[in-house]
Amino acid sequence: MQPLAESTPVHSRRTTARHGPSVKWFLLFWVMMIGFGIYAVYSYTNHLKQQVLSELSTQSQQQLTVLKTDYEAKIAVLSSEVKDLQDTVQSFNELLTFTKDNASAKTDNSNKLYTQLSEVRKQLDVLKKKMDLLK
Numbered sequence: 001m002q003p004l005a006e007s008t009p010v011h012s013r014r015t016t017a018r019h020g021p022s023v024k025w026f027l028l029f030w031v032m033m034i035g036f037g038i039y040a041v042y043s044y045t046n047h048l049k050q051q052v053l054s055e056l057s058t059q060s061q062q063q064l065t066v067l068k069t070d071y072e073a074k075i076a077v078l079s080s081e082v083k084d085l086q087d088t089v090q091s092f093n094e095l096l097t098f099t100k101d102n103a104s105a106k107t108d109n110s111n112k113l114y115t116q117l118s119e120v121r122k123q124l125d126v127l128k129k130k131m132d133l134l135k
Helices: 002-102 109-134
Strands: none
Touching: 002 109
């Protein structure tokens, strides 16, 4: 009967010896899988972040281009209006100079031309202010 008693403890030691390393490998495997999962999630979120940033950059660049073209169009319109007003002021100034030279005491045309010239200058100042605001 003694041989049976000796075989039982040896058998139980083999079982614990076999299960000990397999449990360690199993836990190591799961720890590594969790680590790879965390790394994959981190990498994917960084990839999504970069993708969203590049899309936002593209959209903002397109919007800036649209704003720039609108701004340039408005500047061109205002510049042409200012040029037209400057030509009008110049012609009024010449007419005023001619009228002053030819005016007699009986006519009051120079005062009318002067008031018209003042109004045109006021309009020119308003347009210049608008142009400065756009710049």
